[in-house]
Amino acid sequence: MVGLDYVANAVVSGILIGSVYSLVGMGLALIWGIMDVINFAQGDYMMLGAFVTYWAFTLAGVDPLLSVPLSFLVTFALGVLTQRVVIERVLDAPMVSQITATFALLLMIRYGAEAAFGPYTKRIYVPYADVIFRFGTISLQLPRLVAFFVSLGVAVAFYVFLKTTYTGVALRAVSQNRMAAYLMGINVRKMYWIAFGIGVGISAVGGTLVATFLPIHPEMGGFYALIAFIVVVFGGFGSVFGAYISGIIIGVTESVSALFISPSLKDVVAFLLFIAIILVKPTGLFGTEQR
Amino acid sequence: MLQFIKEGLSGKNGQYFAIVTAVMLVAPLIFWKLDLPFAANAMLLCLMFSIMAMAWNLLEGYTGQLSFGHAVFFGVGAYTTMILMLYYGVTPWIGIFVGGLVAALVGLALGVPLFRLRSHWFALATIAVGEIFKLIFISWDYVGGSAGLQSPIVPEEQKLYYLQYAGSYVYIYLALGLLGLELLVMYPLVKSRIGYYLQAIREDEDAAMSLGINPFKYKMVAMFFSALFTGIGGGIYTVRFRFVDPFAVFDLISVSVYITIAGILGGIYSFVGPIVGSFVFVPISEYVRVYIVSRFPRFYGLHVFVLGVILLAISLLAPEGIMGWLEKKGYLKKREESGEVGEK
Numbered sequence: 001m002v003g004l005d006y007v008a009n010a011v012v013s014g015i016l017i018g019s020v021y022s023l024v025g026m027g028l029a030l031i032w033g034i035m036d037v038i039n040f041a042q043g044d045y046m047m048l049g050a051f052v053t054y055w056a057f058t059l060a061g062v063d064p065l066l067s068v069p070l071s072f073l074v075t076f077a078l079g080v081l082t083q084r085v086v087i088e089r090v091l092d093a094p095m096v097s098q099i100t101a102t103f104a105l106l107l108m109i110r111y112g113a114e115a116a117f118g119p120y121t122k123r124i125y126v127p128y129a130d131v132i133f134r135f136g137t138i139s140l141q142l143p144r145l146v147a148f149f150v151s152l153g154v155a156v157a158f159y160v161f162l163k164t165t166y167t168g169v170a171l172r173a174v175s176q177n178r179m180a181a182y183l184m185g186i187n188v189r190k191m192y193w194i195a196f197g198i199g200v201g202i203s204a205v206g207g208t209l210v211a212t213f214l215p216i217h218p219e220m221g222g223f224y225a226l227i228a229f230i231v232v233v234f235g236g237f238g239s240v241f242g243a244y245i246s247g248i249i250i251g252v253t254e255s256v257s258a259l260f261i262s263p264s265l266k267d268v269v270a271f272l273l274f275i276a277i278i279l280v281k282p283t284g285l286f287g288t289e290q291r
Numbered sequence: 292m293l294q295f296i297k298e299g300l301s302g303k304n305g306q307y308f309a310i311v312t313a314v315m316l317v318a319p320l321i322f323w324k325l326d327l328p329f330a331a332n333a334m335l336l337c338l339m340f341s342i343m344a345m346a347w348n349l350l351e352g353y354t355g356q357l358s359f360g361h362a363v364f365f366g367v368g369a370y371t372t373m374i375l376m377l378y379y380g381v382t383p384w385i386g387i388f389v390g391g392l393v394a395a396l397v398g399l400a401l402g403v404p405l406f407r408l409r410s411h412w413f414a415l416a417t418i419a420v421g422e423i424f425k426l427i428f429i430s431w432d433y434v435g436g437s438a439g440l441q442s443p444i445v446p447e448e449q450k451l452y453y454l455q456y457a458g459s460y461v462y463i464y465l466a467l468g469l470l471g472l473e474l475l476v477m478y479p480l481v482k483s484r485i486g487y488y489l490q491a492i493r494e495d496e497d498a499a500m501s502l503g504i505n506p507f508k509y510k511m512v513a514m515f516f517s518a519l520f521t522g523i524g525g526g527i528y529t530v531r532f533r534f535v536d537p538f539a540v541f542d543l544i545s546v547s548v549y550i551t552i553a554g555i556l557g558g559i560y561s562f563v564g565p566i567v568g569s570f571v572f573v574p575i576s577e578y579v580r581v582y583i584v585s586r587f588p589r590f591y592g593l594h595v596f597v598l599g600v601i602l603l604a605i606s607l608l609a610p611e612g613i614m615g616w617l618e619k620k621g622y623l624k625k626r627e628e629s630g631e632v633g634e635k
Binding site: 038086089090093094095096097099100101103104105106107108109110111112113114115118119218226229262265267268271272274275278279 | 412415427430590592594595599600
């Protein structure tokens, strides 16, 4: 029998790792919601964020937390470039071209990084990695706790950005009705650049946070992309805040279920859940009807 | 059925077909004589992926269901052939076909839930199904778990029964025969009423339904034949490489995506497109993998990067594939149904 304190511990660590899943999911949901494009390479932009942090730390000794803006800006720039060079051309193309184009990005980024950085697992050793807080039976690792608060901060900042700034309102307008937004004088093309840039940038922040307490690898994006898809499906497509909540729910579910079932079966359950959700309620928990 | 084949082989088509067949039949002999194992192996893989890409294209090109999960059928076919041979001593001559049938049944079983999904939902779900199969086979002891299964070592006089020959040369003829069989089944199928039903479903499922076509039923027909021949491709893999493990045969990239790229590169709205695509794409990928990545393991991943570049280039520059592009430029006679190339 699994003790209650184990469960409490699992819930807490699930919330902490879930907040990272949330960031990756939010990026995917943003791009999906605004452009109706599924970015299969989302997890790989996250990996790029993690590697920006790794190299900044290894080459210049930049603390991983200070490299959050750096990793966001680098992937933001790459995202805008991707949007201009690739996504723009397939926006009105058949569905199969959209899927294959972003899938091609996945292959190029993931395996390009593998060829460039070598197929090795890397790890950042921050001085505070082993600082652990204990509250009764619950123990918290400092980097994970920091990751949670940074993730929350990013989510709140993003919320404020969407609600209060001109660009944020314009982004939401474009997502609701592209043509109407265009007629209101919004530069839709530019909004799409910004949307893709921010979408991959937010995921990259998730990568940076993960790099502080988990090993990183060029192929790590595969796992997080899967999680991101589950998060987005669960939270409802295009619903950025549904994605944040469902990221945490998925994190908790994952770490609690790890107490009861073997790790390999755990992933089978995750995939089955994914298929079950899209079969039963493709609009997700917090989603609205699809256009 | 014969009438369709006669039509297909009339005029210029028949001449091309005869020339290509003759080249294919002579090529392995030349490779063998000149001792070119790399070329022979590449040709075998081209044929294997031709079989599977054509099967895949029955679902994508004709029916409009983009599958990233054909590794499931490939793996099931490979494992069935292996298990029959290893545990029951059944010759692969039968095992390959049984493997195809089992894969087809798996396809039908998967089709029931999956065909309730449309467009990108279907594609996403097929990825998930592929991963589920990989994970199940990893933890399933009967099929060897993560270590996989290896063909029995057999005495010299039984090599015909167990189909164990050195190199790829003999297997090329096996793959050619199976590709020929597939053409004999697929061509009449897509030229028949069913083929046009499938295309109607691809163009507009609701409209097809309003005309009295049951989309689910015909998608299942397409799934059956698609999974059947993909499973047969898996059987060829088993006899040639004599070793199956879940990481290799259920791999998303090196099986499912390979098939997809071969199909799309050749042209999904063309009957022979996937074969052309395989013969262009597989040698490039194999060359990079064998001559660059194997020699410089530090650059592991480069071969997949090249796949990505190719896939991106087709998606952006020629979404209609090689055959579609040739038609557009006027090098090939337009087919009757080519009006819909490049449309949703």
